Amino acid sequence: MPELKLTYFDFHGGRGEAPRLALSLGGVPFEDRRIPVSSWADLREEMPFHAVPILEIDGEVISQSNTICRYVGKLTGLYPKDPLPAARCDEVMDAVEDISTQVVSTFGTQDDAEKRAVRERLCEGPIRLYLERIQEMLVIRGGEYFAEDRLTVADLKVFVWVRTIRSGRLDYVPEDLADNYAPRLVAHNDRIKAHPGIVSYYAGH
Incomplete structure (x- = not known):
């Protein structure tokens, strides 16, 4: 190793x-x-x-x-060994990266009114779109996981993203945004959160 x-x-x-x-x-x-x-x-x-x-x-x-x-x-x-499930993982991870980049670009906004306006536009546009489309991917692929009906790094990537959106730590991003537009992703988030390994990780940090 x-x-x-x-x-x-x-x-x-x-x-x-x-x-x-x-x-x-x-x-x-x-x-x-x-x-x-x-x-x-x-x-x-x-x-x-x-x-x-x-x-x-x-x-x-x-x-x-x-x-x-x-x-x-x-x-x-x-991470899957077969090319198609691997591509499914990559698609989801790249989508999360795309929307995360848009949110991160607002971190340097100094004017509070400007930050609020930008993030409200993101919530009603790109963030809502990505929540809905990633939820559709989850449903199409069985509703539990994004590839091979098992936990992969794609699930972990989405878990971290949705967890952040629901955390209340992002100013002007409502904590219930994901709950309103992507309830299946929220259920996925709660399921990953309850995984014994995830529980153990956060208990130790």
Whole structure:
């Protein structure tokens, strides 16, 4: 087993959380390097694309969150070996990445009124669309999981995203947005949250 070091911010959620969960669920040892947000300005230049997460594999740095998800998914058995189920996972993870990028782009908005207007437009447009379409993918694929009728890194990626939307931590994003537009995703979120490995992970962090 390679020596792994995952670097991401010191909070629950975001692009580094799904790989943390996958490695923990798979019982794969890794160094969990958590960066205080206050230190980011000093560390940003060290990162290949001035972004995290990064995964060091025997000292080699790999970037891009979905690439990391696929790699750790293969290590832990949480990524399909067959091409079509793998593509289904990739489709879902890329969709989450697309909408996450739109939300993250609002973080630097200083004017509160402007932030409110932008996020309200996101809620009524792109976020609602992605919630509904990702829910449709879940339903078409059986309603429980996104690929192979089992837990994969795609489920973990969606779990982290929906959990964040429902958390109340995003200003001007209603906590019940997902409940209103994607109840099947909410049920999926609650089911993943109740997984013994997920419960154990959050109990320890």
